[in-house]
Every structure is written in C-alpha cells, then in structure tokens.
Amino acid sequence: MSLLSVLDRIADVSSMDRVVSPVQRAVNAVLRPQALKDALHGTWLGHPVHPVLAQVPVGTWLSAGVLDLLPTTRRAATALIATGVAASVPTAMAGAADWSEQDPGVRRLGLLHAGMNVVALGLYVGSLRARRRGAGGLGLVLSYAGLTLAGGSAAIGGHMSYAQSSGASHSVTAARTLGHDWIDLGPMDDLPEGRPALRTGDAAGSPVPLVVVRRGGRVSVFLGACSHLGGPLFEGRVEQVGGRDCLVCPWHESAFDLDGGDAVRGPAGVPQEPLEVRTEAGHVLARLAGRHREG
The missing domain is CATH 1.20.120 (Four Helix Bundle (Hemerythrin (Met), subunit A))
Structure with a gap:
C-alpha cells in the first residue's frame, strides 16, 4: 500500500x-x-x-x-x-x-x-x-x-x-478549464446593481460558473469558485470591508476587492481570479487574463 x-x-x-x-x-x-x-x-x-x-x-x-x-x-x-x-x-x-x-x-x-x-x-x-x-x-x-x-x-x-489542495487557489484551478475567447455575458442592463449575478463560460461544452457584479457603469467578473475552498461566490453578497467594495463568499466569509480580486478578509489568503472585461454594443464581454493564455 x-x-x-x-x-x-x-x-x-x-x-x-x-x-x-x-x-x-x-x-x-x-x-x-x-x-x-x-x-x-x-x-x-x-x-x-x-x-x-x-x-x-x-x-x-x-x-x-x-x-x-x-x-x-x-x-x-x-x-x-x-x-x-x-x-x-x-x-x-x-x-x-x-x-x-x-x-x-x-x-x-x-x-x-x-x-x-x-x-x-x-x-x-x-x-x-x-x-x-x-x-x-x-x-x-x-x-x-x-x-x-x-x-x-x-x-x-x-x-x-x-493532494488535498489545502491552501491552493480553487479559482485558478477553475480558470484552467475555461476557454480563452471572449465570453458574451449578456446586456449590461440585465445585470442587477450591486449584487452578484451568475453567468457561465464554456469549457469543452461544460458550463463554468462566473460571478458578475455591476456597480453603475463598472462591471467586475471573477471565476465563480472561491479561491479558498471553491465556494459559490455568485451566492454571496457585496459589502464594504475595510473601506473597499468587496464580494463576500457565503461559505467562510472571505472578502475579495471588486476592483482586482485581492483578498481583504480571510480565511482566503490567495486573491480571487479576475477576468478581463469590456463592453460592446451594450453587452458585457469577459475573458481570462493574459497569464492563462498562450501567445
């Protein structure tokens, strides 16, 4: 054995x-x-x-x-x-x-x-x-x-x-399954103001959860699995932590800065994986950051 x-x-x-x-x-x-x-x-x-x-x-x-x-x-x-x-x-x-x-x-x-x-x-x-x-x-x-x-x-x-992924970023693990193309997340007007919304990307035909938060004209998009233990961030909430707008995980209350994904409150020590965001014809588009793409 x-x-x-x-x-x-x-x-x-x-x-x-x-x-x-x-x-x-x-x-x-x-x-x-x-x-x-x-x-x-x-x-x-x-x-x-x-x-x-x-x-x-x-x-x-x-x-x-x-x-x-x-x-x-x-x-x-x-x-x-x-x-x-x-x-x-x-x-x-x-x-x-x-x-x-x-x-x-x-x-x-x-x-x-x-x-x-x-x-x-x-x-x-x-x-x-x-x-x-x-x-x-x-x-x-x-x-x-x-x-x-x-x-x-x-x-x-x-x-x-x-072997048990203790301390590893579950967000980055999810990123490796996501395609590298721009993802159409739908019209910006369909996104609720100041609340996390669930959207999905494609991974070889299987959906990958993404969490989207709109604050006025700004949109933040992250992998939906919390970096700490993979909790569903799209079921979390937005609140101020340490003077910063944060997305809070519903499982262990880890808080991530909406402007970049930095961990503001633990138990998460690793930042939440953000996606690049742009708007086009009123639609929100997102894709993986350059560090996950070849070429």
Whole structure:
C-alpha cells in the first residue's frame, strides 16, 4: 500500500471528528480577533503564510542535523535547534488558523500532522535541555528523533497541500478549464446593481460558473469558485470591508476587492481570479487574463 493510500484512508476516518471538532472550536476561540486570523492566513501577503514560516524550523533543524555530525560544529547546531524551536510557535499558529477553515479530510489529516510536530518540538526542547546539562549523547539522540518526526510530518503537510489542495487557489484551478475567447455575458442592463449575478463560460461544452457584479457603469467578473475552498461566490453578497467594495463568499466569509480580486478578509489568503472585461454594443464581454493564455 502506498503512502498516498494510507494518508487518504486516515482522511476518511470520520470517527476522528470527535477529537477534531473540539480542537477546532478551541483554535477558533483563541484566534478570535479577525485581524489576527487574517494575519495568520496570509491575507496581507496574497499567499498562505504557514508554508513560508515552516521553512524556518524545517530548515534550521535539518541544518542542525548536518552540523551535529561533527563535534566541532555542535555548538552551532544547538543554536540552530533553538532558532527552530522559537520559530515553531508562529508557524504552528498560522497552520492552526488555516487548518480550522479546511475540509473535513484535511482537518483529520492535519490533526496527525500537528500531533507529530508537537512531539518533534518536545524532542527538540528535550535535546536543548540535555545539551545544556552536558548530556551531549542524549541531546543528539533526541534531536535526530525530532528530525525524523518533523520530516514525516512535513511529508503529510505536502500531501495536504498538493493532494488535498489545502491552501491552493480553487479559482485558478477553475480558470484552467475555461476557454480563452471572449465570453458574451449578456446586456449590461440585465445585470442587477450591486449584487452578484451568475453567468457561465464554456469549457469543452461544460458550463463554468462566473460571478458578475455591476456597480453603475463598472462591471467586475471573477471565476465563480472561491479561491479558498471553491465556494459559490455568485451566492454571496457585496459589502464594504475595510473601506473597499468587496464580494463576500457565503461559505467562510472571505472578502475579495471588486476592483482586482485581492483578498481583504480571510480565511482566503490567495486573491480571487479576475477576468478581463469590456463592453460592446451594450453587452458585457469577459475573458481570462493574459497569464492563462498562450501567445
């Protein structure tokens, strides 16, 4: 049985929800201020911040493992281990914020990911204590055990990101199925003022949902699937968030600036995918942005 199959089976174990649900409630209670959650989601960055922060503990601990091979560089290894321990705190907070807003399967697997990280962190803290007490041999054993667990946990995190699309833009995924020609979305006068409307594009004969918002003479068009988890933005609403006109997802309340798609409020960290828009003979036309088209 492949590792992929094992991880997918774990993600299917619904009985884990008895533990996942109270942990999720606790995380949401601790990270209650929206500004804090947005910072941890990476809304300000336009990209989930957890993978960025995770490079520090993973990188320092791996480097420490190399330096520990030589007695002359073990003091430097100890400094790197301490750096990784300190960096694990904001990394864990960002991971917990993202985890709390994910699909059930991601949350189940994420619980294992987090548990392994907690044990690895404990082993590294124990390694630091042993080194300071002069028990260098024990310190080495604990740190390499921690590195093994952290490496395994990183593999699970990669599965969550790439196989389960945790943190990936579901909007961009939908864009890849859409044709590259201009799409006639109908007369501008048929669009409701200040409310999202559902229109469709064509993807090899299958409709792709688009969301259209008219504000006076301005029209914004986005892929209909929210970048966070693919929620139906055309069922959302338009409201002011942070002084900007935003389209709000009905699933998790992510808010996207209507003038460009930037995430203004999380849990979305990635912008919403906009389409180019023009009007012709009173009709609204839209097509994918140039980065999705060849030539």
